[in-house]
Amino acid sequence: MSTYAQKKGFGATVWDYLTTVDHKKIAVLYLIAGGFFFVVGGLEAMFIRIQLAVPNSDFVSAGLYNQILTMHGTTMIFLAAMPLLFGFMNAIMPLQIGARDVAFPFINALGFWLFFFGGVFLNLSWFLGGAPDAGWTSYASLSLASEGHGIDFYLLGLQISGAGTLMGGINFLVTIINMRAPGMTYMRMPLFTWTTFVASALILFAFPPLTVGIFLLMFDRLFGSNFFVTAAGGNTIIWEHLFWIFGHPEVYILVLPAFGIFSEIIPVFSRKRLFGYSSMVFATVLIGFLGFMVWAHHMFTVGLGPIANAIFAVATMAIAVPTGIKIFNWLFTMWGGSIKFTTPMHYAVAFIPSFLMGGVTGVMLASAAADYQYHDTYFVVAHFHYVIVGGVVFAILAGTTFYWPKMFGTMLNETLGKITFWLFFIGFHLTFFIQHFLGLWGMPRRIFTFLEGQGLETGNFVSTVGAFFMAAATVVLVINIIITTVKNERVGNDPWGDGRTLEWAIPSPPPFYNFKQLPLVRGLDPLWIEKMEGKKGMTPAEPLGDIHMPNASFIPFVISFGLFVAAFGAMYRLDYGWGLPVLIIGLAITFGSMFLRSVKDDHGFHIHKEELIDEDDNKGVKA
Amino acid sequence: MHAEEKMTLEKWPASPEKQTLEAKNKFLGFWLFLGGETVLFASLFATYLALKDKVPGPDHALAKDLFEIPLAFLMTMLLLTSSITSVYAMYHMKNFEFKKMQLWLGITVALGLAFLGCEIYEFYHYVHHYGHTFTSSAFGSAFYTLVGFHGAHVVFGLAWIITLMVRNAKRGLSLYNAPKFYVASLYWHFIDVVWVFIFSVVYLMGMVG
Numbered sequence: 001m002s003t004y005a006q007k008k009g010f011g012a013t014v015w016d017y018l019t020t021v022d023h024k025k026i027a028v029l030y031l032i033a034g035g036f037f038f039v040v041g042g043l044e045a046m047f048i049r050i051q052l053a054v055p056n057s058d059f060v061s062a063g064l065y066n067q068i069l070t071m072h073g074t075t076m077i078f079l080a081a082m083p084l085l086f087g088f089m090n091a092i093m094p095l096q097i098g099a100r101d102v103a104f105p106f107i108n109a110l111g112f113w114l115f116f117f118g119g120v121f122l123n124l125s126w127f128l129g130g131a132p133d134a135g136w137t138s139y140a141s142l143s144l145a146s147e148g149h150g151i152d153f154y155l156l157g158l159q160i161s162g163a164g165t166l167m168g169g170i171n172f173l174v175t176i177i178n179m180r181a182p183g184m185t186y187m188r189m190p191l192f193t194w195t196t197f198v199a200s201a202l203i204l205f206a207f208p209p210l211t212v213g214i215f216l217l218m219f220d221r222l223f224g225s226n227f228f229v230t231a232a233g234g235n236t237i238i239w240e241h242l243f244w245i246f247g248h249p250e251v252y253i254l255v256l257p258a259f260g261i262f263s264e265i266i267p268v269f270s271r272k273r274l275f276g277y278s279s280m281v282f283a284t285v286l287i288g289f290l291g292f293m294v295w296a297h298h299m300f301t302v303g304l305g306p307i308a309n310a311i312f313a314v315a316t317m318a319i320a321v322p323t324g325i326k327i328f329n330w331l332f333t334m335w336g337g338s339i340k341f342t343t344p345m346h347y348a349v350a351f352i353p354s355f356l357m358g359g360v361t362g363v364m365l366a367s368a369a370a371d372y373q374y375h376d377t378y379f380v381v382a383h384f385h386y387v388i389v390g391g392v393v394f395a396i397l398a399g400t401t402f403y404w405p406k407m408f409g410t411m412l413n414e415t416l417g418k419i420t421f422w423l424f425f426i427g428f429h430l431t432f433f434i435q436h437f438l439g440l441w442g443m444p445r446r447i448f449t450f451l452e453g454q455g456l457e458t459g460n461f462v463s464t465v466g467a468f469f470m471a472a473a474t475v476v477l478v479i480n481i482i483i484t485t486v487k488n489e490r491v492g493n494d495p496w497g498d499g500r501t502l503e504w505a506i507p508s509p510p511p512f513y514n515f516k517q518l519p520l521v522r523g524l525d526p527l528w529i530e531k532m533e534g535k536k537g538m539t540p541a542e543p544l545g546d547i548h549m550p551n552a553s554f555i556p557f558v559i560s561f562g563l564f565v566a567a568f569g570a571m572y573r574l575d576y577g578w579g580l581p582v583l584i585i586g587l588a589i590t591f592g593s594m595f596l597r598s599v600k601d602d603h604g605f606h607i608h609k610e611e612l613i614d615e616d617d618n619k620g621v622k623a
Numbered sequence: 624m625h626a627e628e629k630m631t632l633e634k635w636p637a638s639p640e641k642q643t644l645e646a647k648n649k650f651l652g653f654w655l656f657l658g659g660e661t662v663l664f665a666s667l668f669a670t671y672l673a674l675k676d677k678v679p680g681p682d683h684a685l686a687k688d689l690f691e692i693p694l695a696f697l698m699t700m701l702l703l704t705s706s707i708t709s710v711y712a713m714y715h716m717k718n719f720e721f722k723k724m725q726l727w728l729g730i731t732v733a734l735g736l737a738f739l740g741c742e743i744y745e746f747y748h749y750v751h752h753y754g755h756t757f758t759s760s761a762f763g764s765a766f767y768t769l770v771g772f773h774g775a776h777v778v779f780g781l782a783w784i785i786t787l788m789v790r791n792a793k794r795g796l797s798l799y800n801a802p803k804f805y806v807a808s809l810y811w812h813f814i815d816v817v818w819v820f821i822f823s824v825v826y827l828m829g830m831v832g
Contacts, residue, residue, distance in 0.1 A: 103648040166659060174652040178644070204655060208663035216670065216768070225757055225764035227670065233677030233761035238670055245666075599790045601799065603627055 019552040021105035022512055023090045026112050027407065030087030031400075033116050037079035039474070040123065044072035046471055049431070053464035055452040065448035066133035067150065071123075073136030074154065077250070078161060079119040081388070084396045085257045086115075086168055089196045091407050093172065095503035096190045098181025098521065100514045103174035104167075105550040106597075111168040113560035118161025121567055125153035135446065137247070140217055140228035140239035149571055155218045156567035160560070162207055162214070169203030172196055181502070182541040183521030187281070190501045190525075191274060194281050195260030198288040199253045205292065206249035213242035222570060237302060244295035252291040255387065256284060258395030259326060262348045265402055266330050267525070268498050269345040270337025276329040277524060283322035283329075290319045300371045309368035316366035323359055327352060342496070343417035347398035350425050351390060358386030361436065376446070379439025385432045397424065397477070405495040409508045410488050416480040420473045427469025434459045434466075493537075500525035505538045513547045516540075516612055547607040555597050562589030626799040635719040635796075640805035642798045653806040657813050664817050667769045668824060674765035675829075683760050684753040686829030695826040698741045699818065705734035706815040709808045716804055721795045724804070728788055731811065735781045742774050766825070773821055776814050783807050 008016070017025060047068050051059045060068065094102055102108050125131040132154035134143035143151045176189070176197045189197075217239060219225040226232035228239055267274045274280060296304060296312040330352060339345065361383040365371055374380055397420070405411045438459045443450060450456050494504040502519060503510075505527045517540035523529050530538055566586025573579030626643050628634075641647045676685045712727035746767070749755040757767045784807050791800050 104652060170652050170655045170659070173655055174648050177651060178648050204659045205662050208659050209666045212663055212666035212670070216764075219757075219764065219768065223757070225768070226761040227674065227764050227768075229761065232679045232759075233674065234764075235673060235677070235761070238673055242666055242670075595786065598786060603799070 016552075018557055019109075019554045021101075021109045021550050021552055021556075023094050023102045023105065023108060024407070024509065024512070026108055027087045027089075027091035029112050029116075030083045030090060031407075033112075033119065034080055034083030034087055037075050037119055037123075038081075038084065041072055041075035041080050042471065042474060044068045044075065046467060048072060049464040049467040051448065052450070052460050054461065055450050055457055057449055060448070062448045063130075063133065066135075066446075067131035069446060069448075070132045070135055070138075070150075070154075071126075074122065074132070074158070075119075076388075077136060077254070078158060079115075079122070081254050081392050081396070082165060083115055083119075085199075085254065085392070086111075086165075088192075088261065088396075088399050088403060089168075089172060089257065092403055092503055093193050093196045094175060094179070095406075095506065095510060095514060096193045096501050097176060097179065097184050098502050098515060098519050099175060099179040100518075100547065101550065102171050103178055104171045106553055106556065106602075107167050108171050109553065110556035110559060111164040111171065113556045114164025114167070114563070115161040116164075117560045117564040118157045118159070118164065121160060121564055122153055122157030125150055125157075128153075137243055138217070138239075139243075140220070140236040143217060144220060144228055152218070152221060152571045155214050155221070156571060159211065159214050159218070160563050160567060162210055163563075164560075165203055166207045166211075169200040169207070172200040173204065176200075181515075181518045181521055183526075185521075187278065188521060188524050188526070190260075191263035191277075191280055191284070192257070192260035194284055195256040195263070198284050199256045202249045202253045202256075202288055202291060206246045206253065209242045210246035213239055213246065216242070218570075222574065237299075240299055240302065241295070244298045245292075247298065248295040249288075249291045251387070252287055254392045256287065258392045259284070261395040261399040261402070262330065262351055264501070265344045265348045265398055266333050268402075268496060268500055269340045269342055269348070270334045271340070271498050272333055272337040273500075273525060273528075274329070275332035275335075276325070279325055280329050283325040286322040287319060290315060290322070294319065297366055297368075297371075300368045301375045306368075313366050313368040317363055320359060320363055327356060327359075340498070342401075343412070343414055343421055344398040344402040346418060346421045346425075347394045347401075350421070351394045351398070354390030354394065354425075354428070355387060358383055358390050361386065374439065376444055377439035378435045378443045378445055381445050382432050382435035382439060385435070389428055389432070397421070400477075402496070404484075405491045406503055406508050406510075408485075409490055410484055411491055411495055412484050413480050416476055416483070420476045420480065423469050423473035423476060427466045427471075427473060430466025430469060431463050432466070434462050438463070494527075500528040502526055502538065505530075513549060513607060516547075517544055518542050544609055544612060546609055547612070548604055549607060550604045551602055553597075553602070555593050558593040559590050559597075562586050562591075562593065565589060626797065628798065630719065630795075630797050632719045636798075637717070639717060639719075639796070639798055639801035641802065646798065646802035649802050649806055653809055657809065660813065664769075664772070664820070667772055668820065671765045671769045671825065674761045676762055677765075678760040678762050683762070684749075684755045685762070686825075689749055689753055689755060690826050690829045692826065692830060694741060694745060695822055698738055698745075699822045701734050701738040701741065702815050702818050705731045705738070706812055708734065709811045713805065713808050716796065716801060719796060724796070725788055725792070728784055728804075732781055732784055732788075735777055735784075735811075739774065739777055739781070742770070742777075770821060770825065773814065773817055776810075776817070780807070780811050780814055783810065 017029060020026060020029075047060060048065070051057050051065055090102070090108065094100075128149065130148050130150045132138065132143075132146070132150040134146050134151060134154075138151065138154055143154075176193060180189070216225070216227040220227050220229065220234075226234045228234045228236045230236065263274055263280060293315045294312055296308060297316045300309050300312075330348075334349075361379070365374055365380065365383055401412050401417050438456060439445075441455055441459070443456050450460070491508055493507055495508060496504075499505075502521070505519065506515060519526065519538035520541035526538065530536075563586060566583050569579050569581070569583025569586055571579070573583060626645065636642055641650045678685065708727050708731045712724045712731060715723035715727060755763050755766075757763055787800070787803055787807055
């Protein structure tokens with residue numbers, strides 16, 4: 001596949017990626033787009049920390065600060081963390097279960113392009129009159145009062161990208177249920193597949209409430225409805241409920257795949273089977289289940305009453321139990337193992353105490369009575385950055401290093417990788433540890449500046465210094481990626497040497513049909529089992545035969561582009577005469593291309609047995 | 624079995640909607656999608672219940688002033704009947720009787736259109752006789768959003784079924800299009816189930832206060 005790709009011109013490669021339905025290429029698209037938005041969100045974080053480095057700073061104005069703060073949160077959650085994790089899910093999960101593609105390759109591509117156009121739309125707000133400024137939670141009371149179109153960019157952009165995420169979730173669920181290789185029972189699935197499964201189920205049930213919430217707010221702002229207008233009988237608390245019914249499961253949508261990545265890395269580099277596999281699966285499912293019962297802990301100070309607060313407080317604390325099970329299992333996996341301290345393993349080892357600290361402050365915040373003190377202070381900021389950066393971002397960085405050879409066929413430099421790790425690890429704790437105390441000393445969250453002489457100077461300065469460490473780490477990572485790509489030293493099937501699961505049994509990067517013959521899975525860690533019996537690779541479960549593959553299509557791009565156009569029309573409908581026609585044209589593009597997709601038969605194509613045999617001889621593949 | 628294969632009654636399997644891997648995926652994926660749709664409507668119902676009768680002043684119409692059982696009952700009957708007719712259509716699909724399937728799908732579409740006509744009349748009536756509009760109050764916003772979302776689903780479902788009927792009119796049933804007909808009928812059943820809840824929660828509960 002790679003030799004074939006190199007022969008193509010630049011234009012052909014671009015067209016290939018615009019029309020691809022191959023899960024591995026879509027993964028690369030997710031990684032590029034998510035990586036880009038990660039850098040954008042990171043720059044916004046740097047502006048925040050520069051502004052707060054010293055008291056009475058005027059680096060940015062108060063209004064601009066609100067926009068930067070809002071966009072930092074929104075970008076990092078919706079446009080960086082989730083797409084990057086989706087990238088790994090796309091790249092690795094089908095390989096782990098021995099599938100040739102995902103269940104809905106077309107919808108997979110559609111999901112990516114919807115996310116991409118939604119993200120671009122949201123970020124165009126910077127150039128078209130100002131970004132959203134009501135915080136990433138966009139509480140209705142604030143966002144209805146926000147002037148200009150910033151909030152409309154938020155609503156329409158997230159609506160489009162959210163639809164893409166929902167499709168991705170359904171796609172992964174069906175893939176895992178229907179497309180496992182012979183012998184790959186549920187209780188033999190790798191933990192990353194399990195966490196993808198549970199996170200996808202959470203997406204399926206958590207995103208519709210967000211969709212509804214966004215619709216209601218959009219109707220209020222653009223179409224004159226009164227859901228959140230108190231004077232007309234509306235109620236702003238409805239937004240808070242809908243947002244957090246989505247928002248809390250969202251935290252687990254992010255962190256469960258992160259757990260999954262670490263559950264892959266730790267056994268590989270401890271050279272030991274994951275301790276307590278079934279309890280890990282059980283804990284994952286339980287966290288997913290409990291994740292839906294705790295949303296009101298974000299609303300303790302709203303005034304829902306002591307009974308509601310008590311119930312949600314207890315439910316929240318209960319999540320500490322399955323999470324604790326996981327922490328102990330990771331520790332016991334390492335215990336007595338023959339540990340190799342590679343870069344991914346550095347992140348895994350650092351993740352455990354870092355994430356644990358976020359968990360401990362989580363239990364503190366879950367105590368409803370005490371939460372009245374912490375609420376809306378930097379203590380909360382410190383808490384969620386400890387879980388999201390210490391959990392999710394560590395996992396993304398670890399996963400990038402760990403899966404890079406499988407995705408691109410070449411290893412990232414280990415020395416530079418470890419420099420990235422140390423810079424990031426030190427910078428992370430330097431930035432956020434002190435913020436616990438800033439919060440306890442009374443610094444409210446979301447303020448754009450603070451006064452001298454209130455004891456907040458040192459803490460804020462330390463925090464800003466830490467942020468620069470993390471920025472430096474990201475720069476080193478980018479340099480590493482460039483150097484690695486230029487050198488392009490090819491690696492074999494199992495570059496880490498101790499791969500346990502199916503993805504390490506096939507070439508890096510895999511051929512576009514993944515498995516020439518579907519493998520026979522004989523237990524947990526199937527490749528490890530074969531290795532222990534002295535075999536080189538997996539035993540095939542079927543004779544060599546024709547392989548059915550889906551056709552590439554440009555329609556996903558066009559469907560998403562139509563919604564992108566329609567969003568502009570919806571937003572400017574009240575300001576300009578061209579708004580309504582543009583809205584109609586955009587929807588016509590979208591529904592027209594959906595109609596085209598529906599009436600045009602698409603049977604895919606077959607790779608013939610002979611071509612697969614030829615490929616063994618001359619190592620060239622026809623796409 | 625290949626999806627493109629020309630079919631005869633003898634070769635037609637018992638569950639034509641899930642013979643190929645693509646069909647199985649479509650079948651399961653659509654059920655999951657309906658799970659997500661359920662949560663979507665649950666959110667809309669919750670919003671409606673929170674905002675029911677929440678109006679800015681005493682001159683605004685409330686649920687008990689607006690709703691009339693005869694019309695809502697008629698709409699319920701139309702939609703429930705269309706559910707049965709779509710079951711007949713699927714029964715004939717499973718027996719490889721394409722013409723009969725098309726006939727019953729046609730009846731389903733006709734009933735759906737009649738329902739839609741009633742709904743348009745109903746909305747028109749509320750707007751012109753009671754001043755109950757999308758923008759007049761939070762109650763109005765919540766009512767038209769919940770019932771309107773359902774109405775939009777009906778429109779989409781009708782467009783879907785008509786497209787399928789026209790597209791396949793000349794070529795009959797195959798293992799490629801059987802799952803398409805099947806999931807469209809699933810969608811139609813889902814729309815009916817949502818309406819049963821709208822009838823109970825919006826109209827019946829609206830009458831008793």
